Amino acid sequence: MSTLEEILNIKYPIIQGGMGNISNATLASSISNAGGLGTIGVGTLTPQEIEIMIIETKEKTSNSFCVNIPLSVNPYVKEMINLVIQYKVPIVSLSAGNPAPFISLFKDNGIKIISVVASVKQAIKVEKLGVDVVVAEGYEAAGINSALETTTLTLIPQIVKEVNIPVVAAGGIGDGKGLAAMLALGASGVQMGTRFIATKEAPFHPNYKEAIIKAQDGNTVIVGRTFGKIRRLIDTPYAQSLLELEKKGTAELFQEKTSEHYHKVGAIEGKLTDGFINGGQIAGLIDDVPTVEELLKKMVNEAKKQLQQVFVKLNTYEDSE
Template identity: 45%
Template structure:
């Protein structure tokens, strides 16, 4: 399919299609299913205690002989333990986010691990390249979960980053179909990272009620909020409305922090509390209308990508 693709060569995978390491969704079942189908599956360490992560890595190794990765948000309190486990378990690829790539990139690379850093701006893409990462994920404003303050959409971010960096580029944010994958690659990406579409899969570890909410979501169902703490895109539910009420009366970061409390994301996405939970998902949820097996999602995206290439060639 892609004989000279920089990402398939770098990761030793069949398709330039990566499943995002999403909090409360990306466990070993999802990661191994995507890797087995020719993409790159990622375990999301953001919601895992160190020993839970080790268990997921070991189960993933048993379930696939193909490469997989671990995503690590570097705001994590037990970061050193997490990194030690990734090194001890010889995970081939680490995706880092929300922190300075200079801190861990040299250590991971010295241990033979390929490093990819997630960014939301040209400035941070250049910093990541300077830190020695192997590739970057440029994530547009459409993406679910934690997001860039600049609100740069994928359509503008991807070509801007592609113009400035020399290392391989993975596009993310608003990509759930083969057509969007082709569009991102035309704009200069070497591969795409898909999150929201894989939340609505049987293998995602999220609660079924949350998956059903993603399928029900229409255009305009999500919004970026909590910029004073860390910008996050959420489904508009009771918790979201409570946040908006605070904004309307004029609020402080302290008040927002107090309302947010602890484990709000776990409550929503893992435990299925659709009122009080934080429901993180991308804008593209409005296009998704079915929960299906991860392998089928990979096949569908790749088949649509190939068909779209043929369609475009006759325009």
């Protein structure tokens, strides 16, 4: 089996999450240039907006990058697929829907396929369909989450046991120790979103970055359980207003108040009383704003050190028959 790095043509086994509607060419290209896999998340954006972003990303990096298409979210799926093919984007990530109808089209055009899953059943299914890589996302992750609420720690080893393609761990990872832990569980790499928000190249509002830096272990909140629309956010005044809305509002109003308009108001404009900001549970561990290159190098070096320490410790134990 080819390695994750070989399949995606990357130096480090670190992938950027989709960050629909607020991802951008600057951050994606910086991650790719630093040796990871940068990603453009199409979210609910238009084909015209994504075309501009793809062109800009290609101008800023000659390395591999990815386009994430949430199949049940974006109203222009056919057009997005055509753009990926037209501009020869090397990798596509498919999430929030059934990838089956699109697999052969991407394969015929030499495009590698990542599928985002939240269960063993989904992972087995997409492997049979012929995807190249599985991203298994646990409940710790930022943004829209699976109703299964399975943690990354329990999800990864179960999926690794059942599939033969590379498995990338997502949710709750933000440093080298997290990378080492996921590799120890059998994952081939990691995907991160929240950690990349707090980087120098990420063009998000300083209020967003500051909220992540200040966050402690209990400063994320789940909204949307009442309406079956689970989403993990940084706990802000707007997030609290969404919890109140669940008690007395309607599903339609909740859907409106968690639309991408309010995502941009929080993340891009920095108005934390008028819009929301996604954030994973790993936010409590983040306390600096490095460059992307500094982050990736530090993570890999820290992972090496951590795994070496574990190896030394294990070698002090007597073998048992």
